[in-house]
Structure formats: C-alpha cells, structure tokens
Amino acid sequence: MSDDAEVPLRELNQQTSRVLARVAAGETVTITKDGVPIGDIVPRGTPTGRPAYPFRTDPMGDLDIPDLGGPVLDDDEIDATLRGMGGVTAGETDG
Numbered sequence: 001m002s003d004d005a006e007v008p009l010r011e012l013n014q015q016t017s018r019v020l021a022r023v024a025a026g027e028t029v030t031i032t033k034d035g036v037p038i039g040d041i042v043p044r045g046t047p048t049g050r051p052a053y054p055f056r057t058d059p060m061g062d063l064d065i066p067d068l069g070g071p072v073l074d075d076d077e078i079d080a081t082l083r084g085m086g087g088v089t090a091g092e093t094d095g
Contacts, residue, residue: 009033 005022007029012019019041023029029041073081 004028004030006030006032006037009038 005027007019009031012031019029023041023043026043028043028046030037031039031041
C-alpha cells in the first residue's frame with residue numbers, strides 16, 4: 001500500500017467504506033473530480049503541512065483604538081455625520 005493515493009469522486013461515492021478503511025490503515029487519499037484534485041482525506045492526527053482553511057479563522061480579539069483627541073459623539077451624532085458625507089442632503093433625490 002502506498003502512502004498517498006488518488007481516488008475518483010465516483011469511487012468514493014460507491015466504495016466509501018473501502019476508501020475509509022485505507023485511510024484508517026494510514027493512507028492519505030486525494031479525491032479527484034475529472035482528474036483534478038479537490039480534497040484530501042488524511043488519517044486523524046496526521047499533519048498536512050497546509051492550513052485547513054485558506055483564511056483566518058481566529059477572532060481578532062479586543063481592539064485597542066487610540067484616542068485621537070476628536071469630539072466624543074453618540075450613535076445619533078455619528079449617524080448624522082455619516083449621512084451628510086454622501087453629498088446628498090435631505091429631500092434630494094436622483095431623478
């Protein structure tokens with residue numbers, strides 16, 4: 001038995017138990033669709049050398065926002081300020 005094998009998706013669908021038995025025996029199986037690798041099934045605890053997700057999954061945590069010395073605004077004041085930044089005043093419409 002080799003350490004790495006390719007298995008078509010169709011074979012995985014039709015022979016799931018056999019493919020998983022190979023994985024349980026220590027084999028890494030690469031699943032392919034139309035000959036193109038789409039994923040790996042690896043034995044539990046096997047380091048793959050690549051992240052499971054291509055993006056960050058950890059939370060950013062608390063943000064330390066510096067005090068820039070500006071005025072302290074409540075939510076309504078911030079909303080009013082942001083609404084005025086669009087260049088359209090109340091009552092104006094596109095048309």
